[in-house]
Amino acid sequence: RTRGSRCLQTNLKLIDPTQYRFEHLATQMKWRLQEGRGEAVYQIGVDDNGMLVGLSEDDLRSSLKTLGRMAEKVGADITILREREVDHDADIPRKIAEVLIRKVPDDQQFLDLRVAVLGNVDSGKSTLLGVLTQGELDNGRGRARLNLFRHLHEIQTGRTSSISFEILGFNSKGEVVNYSESRTAEEICESASKMITFIDLAGHHKYLKTTIFGLTSYCPDFAMLVVSANTGIAGTTREHLGLAMALKVPIFIVVSKVDLCKRDTVERTVRQLERILKQPGCNKVPLVVSTADDAVTAAQQFAQSSSITPIFTVSSVSGESLNLLKVFFNIIPPLSNSKEQEELMQQLTEFQVDEIYTVPDVGTVVGGTLYSGICREGEQLVVGPTDSGQFLKLTVCSIQRNRSACRVLRAGQAATLALDTFDRSLLRKGMVMVSPEMNPTICWLFEAEIVLLFHAKTFHKGFQVTVHVGNIRQTATVKAVHGKVSPPPYHNLSVWRNPAVTDRTFYEVLLHGIPKLRYFFNTKT
Template identity: 85%
Template sequence: MEPLVSELFGGSGSAQARGSRCGPGRGSTSSSRGRGLAAGSSARGSASGRGSTSASGQASVSVSGLSAQGQKGKLVAAPKAGHKKAKGRPRGRNNPPYLPPEAEEGNIEYKLKLVNPSQYRFEHLVTQMKWRLQEGRGEAVYQIGVEDNGLLVGLLEEELRASLKTLRRMAEKVGADITILRERDVEYDTDSPRRIAEVLVRKVPDDQQFLDLRVAVLGNVDSGKSTLLGVLTQGELDNGRGRARLNLFRHLHEIQSGRTSSISFEILGFNSKGEVVNYSDSRTAEEICESASKMITFIDLAGHHKYLKTTIFGLTSYCPDFAMLVVSANTGIAGTTREHLGLAMALKVPFFIVVSKVDLCTKATIERTVKQLEMVLKQPGCNKVPLLVSTSDDAVMAAQRFAQSPSITPIFPLSGVSGVNLELLKVFLNVLPPLTNSKEQEELMQQLTEFQVDEIYSVPEVGTVVGGTLYSGICREGERLVVGPTDEGKFLPLKVCSMQRNRSACRVLRAGQAATLALGNFDRALLRKGMVMVSPEMHPTICSVFESEIVLLFHAKTFRRGFQVTVHVGNVRQTAIVEIIQGKEELRTGEKAVVRFRFIKHSEYLKVGAKLLFREGVTKGIGHVTKLHPTSNDQNI
């Protein structure tokens, strides 16, 4: 990855910034997660039969799902051609298609048939469904007509309907809802038509209000990020002049210029049946939270170079599960697009791509932009497999494979004005599973409480309020924590008076969840961004000096002792000076070393292993913290 990241960061020659990636349970997924009807054929063929092999040997997908109409070259989705044949490896009548064998762990369950089970068998099936839902943190996928070894046998129409009826009874027993994602025909040693079904089962866990995924929105200025979010969350198409984005802006100059300069949050909900819940049928965020069983929280970040440090802070402190890179179809890869792509890769944030404004372009222009993206994604060091989404089946498969394999990069050509392919993005977000499984989540919740302070407010009649993400543990209303470090390196006691998630009150906050916490009469002047609120039993350690193993991604000349950079570690952002480069006098682009940094202002709370990203002008690098040199008064509470 490093050569490509270095190229992406160094190619623009502009003053650019870097950040670090944080977040509970990142970078690991269940081996069985994300297997769909086409997952088994991913290694043997291309998506939905439209794949081709590039010179680099990686699968690519053409834009055959789009067609041009009218003199303006407006794009519409190609019509669906009925039920498709299930794809697998090349086969004859005696060489049937396979999925990967069923895994004991994960949220994927194979069932050949569920026709008239006995009462004992039914109770066993219900228990099994509870286990799969727990593994998927409230979501499970059932493959009906598939044997445990992955053989796609298929069922007759009567058997399939009876099996789906039984599955619906099972879901009702556990308080869940089912959504049929897709049905497909399969040929296997019989003249009778047989079909397989893929079903999503969703149930909000008893101890949660809703499932929550955070998606950071990246892309060059004027690529249509805020407009796309406005269309998704407001439920109304844009007028072509930016009307949809007005509700997202926080400042007057943003409305006047049409450019985002701060971090804003927007929510898109899905109910248990997979239907969209947004402001088109709900007047407030509280109503959306009450109706939704799954919530997508979009983190709208700035695209202009001027606000790059704000974009980096959003990526590093808010710990997004995924990133959505928005690329304008008419301009292609331009401005900060490469840099934002490099940020996502350096921080190991899984990302998918939206090609916006296709209503302004011809088919040839869109193909050129997609090919541009494919070339960048396939470069050595990146090794991504682009997957163009043009049908609902593609969207379902892309969501499952995307969560399973970090090498898959879905691409959605769409328009917020005409609405072309907008539904495909909604299908993708509805099916997209969380990256962490129940076991990883449980391990995080068993740790001591650690809450990162990202925002600070003063609310009338409420007092001081802080916003951020709970990195580990469980935080309850009324809990007593300590916050710091202050400029003197101390931690101060406080009490959590109340909590809200998406403007909806809650009593318990769990690891990985973002929320705002009311602190009552606690003096706001004592707080700053970059602090943490932790359990007193943690005895937090702070430091001004720390060591990090780094890779210098780009530097115009040589990187040597005494150089000052802005360091990003989680929600910490502070200038530091290079004290020592171990074993070397200087570093050049692409070289690695262990470097000792010293913060120039005050001590910070860091952890060994935390990812680090630094920048200064065109100088940038990434790494991780390897050693702390604690401050002498690190435990003054």
């Protein structure tokens, strides 16, 4: 059975199967792993109709042994997520087991999930990521976050102003792979079967445009909202929560710094979060995680329903409940299954440019996300639009994912592409690299339906806004408001670019293989 994106297989028992039966079960497991993009969950002791029958201790161990043989045959490992007793009135205790099967993907195509990290300034976002990825607890003064900062002023102020990336890996046995045992990102990628890429975003309100760019451009699978236990919901917390919900990014919450305050204060902050999540505008179901069993349940239900919002209470200094957060990251499945991934890969190539570098002895390098198609070394693409509205030819010389060489890039994956001697001055953020067969065109005018989240004044014709569409951030002017549509407060707008702005004055419209675009109008700017 497939729930959400995770393949779930129920088996009553797997005791001493015949050779023919064993081959059939191994083939079934291989198909389940393929459907789940390298992951599947097996429930032992559960009937096909979902009834919790349970097995005796001996039968359960025999079934798990058979399951291990099946996994070994298909090149996978098993991890027992949890065991529990059922039918307590029986004379012989009966148990069920939930097992995670994970396969090492071929050709370094490990499962990669992107998590955007949101939260108010000084809520402990960068410190939490430093502890998770470095494997060492913080000293209470922010030592763990130093490796995440990219600029001197960030180190001096302790506040993130740019977008940075950190990785946390899990091997096929579900064990954490981070910088505590691996010196480089290449070693982490080689050892990991599943990779969590954290997108560390700014919390201060003056860097809100950077945060919005990170949410719209990098297409995170999930969002982690970090709330400080001692300050509660303050500053940009509500705004970041609203952004994630407006962009329909599944969100979970981490209450940090629980070591700084009493238990009553932590519980008050959690109750405050529960009240906000249950409000009509959110309609979420909060799920407080306090045990490993809760973490497994939260990961499964979070993937199945967009209304479930897990809440963790952790400390980066004492390490309280950090293991529960790691269990959650280890189990959480991708949003898309293999069928949806195959459909995207069959479309024409579209790579959106987010970052541009000049690397010695390599040349011009661009970083971004492949939205559709497949990109290979040596592939011929066109990039644009330029200031004159043209698309220029280029060749992809080499590809790297998480600083490791990669020959093939598939839809949904983020990477950096080396373009050799291509002139960097012709490139800018917001451009796209597409297949020449796509025949891309540009436009000056587009229509959009918007939700007015907050605005202190009247929203009217001639109003100037900043439009965030994917990796494009562009000033624009409202040319016409066509009126409200049901349900309010949706509006149908025609938006025109600002003729006074000479940089980034074009919007590309890709007529083939276009993914779902997300629009956000920053009406405060």
